[in-house]
Amino acid sequence: MIRAIVTDIEGTTSDIQFVHTVLFPYARQHLAAFVRENEADAGVAAALNAVREESGSAQASLDELITTLIGYIDQDRKSPGLKALQGMIWRAGYLEGQFTGHLYPDVLPALQRWQQQGLGLYVYSSGSIAAQKLLFGYSDEGDLTSLFSGYFDTGVGAKRETQSYRNIAEKIGLAPDAILFLSDIHQELDAAAQAGWHTVQLIRDAADNVSRHHQVNDFSQIKPESI
Numbered sequence: 664m665i666r667a668i669v670t671d672i673e674g675t676t677s678d679i680q681f682v683h684t685v686l687f688p689y690a691r692q693h694l695a696a697f698v699r700e701n702e703a704d705a706g707v708a709a710a711l712n713a714v715r716e717e718s719g720s721a722q723a724s725l726d727e728l729i730t731t732l733i734g735y736i737d738q739d740r741k742s743p744g745l746k747a748l749q750g751m752i753w754r755a756g757y758l759e760g761q762f763t764g765h766l767y768p769d770v771l772p773a774l775q776r777w778q779q780q781g782l783g784l785y786v787y788s789s790g791s792i793a794a795q796k797l798l799f800g801y802s803d804e805g806d807l808t809s810l811f812s813g814y815f816d817t818g819v820g821a822k823r824e825t826q827s828y829r830n831i832a833e834k835i836g837l838a839p840d841a842i843l844f845l846s847d848i849h850q851e852l853d854a855a856a857q858a859g860w861h862t863v864q865l866i867r868d869a870a871d872n873v874s875r876h877h878q879v880n881d882f883s884q885i886k887p888e889s890i
């Protein structure tokens with residue numbers, strides 16, 4: 664019996680286009696000024712050091728790091744240091760009302776239904792936990808953070824690695840076959856299934872003909888009580 668649902672964000676609850684044409688360009692535009700103004704902040708310094716380590720340039724200057732980070736944004740690299748900085752940069756955009764977190768219209772009714780059924784709801788995204796809370800806290804549908812019991816980012820491991828899903832199950836405190844993972848990316852679903860989780864793939868735009876996972880087009884088609 665399913666007792667918890669863990670959902671991806673980009674391509675699952677929210678449009679990839681929102682992430683790639685609103686969030687990423689905003690972070691790209693404000694990155695240099697943000698890190699120059701905030702390099703003494705402990706969180707910013709930790710993220711910059713993580714990028715130094717990831718890029719193999721322990722002595723990289725701030726200008727070099729900015730160039731590296733812009734390259735990471737353009738490659739959509741799931742760099743934990745970049746993801747931490749993006750979350751910090753996006754905060755101002757949400758607070759100033761420059762954008763709200765995109766949600767497909769089928770998402771909120773389904774989350775509310777599942778919560779009423781007593782299911783635990785969780786998020787697992789490559790975006791930092793702070794960025795996840797911003798997206799759902801300043802969403803198109805208002806503040807949805809109270810719907811979720813927890814958030815996971817790549818601090819538990821990368822999304823295509825099976826051990827990440829074992830780590831999440833342990834933190835949630837449920838057996839793997841009591842958890843359903845929702846994602847648009849079949850390699851992420853493969854890793855979750857390998858850990859013993861149930862899986863459903865969201866096909867929001869392009870078809871995926873090589874996936875072996877149950878596919879739906881929106882959240883209204885997901886019936887955890889029937890799994």
Ligand SMILES: CSCCC(=O)C(=O)COP(=O)(O)O
Nearest residue numbers: 672673788789790794795798
């Ligand atoms: C948390 S909102 C920003 C999404 C993001 O930065 C990202 O890399 C999307 O990753 P996901 O794992 O949700 O596909």
Ligand SMILES: [Mg+2]
Nearest residue numbers: 671673674847
């Ligand atoms: Mg996704």
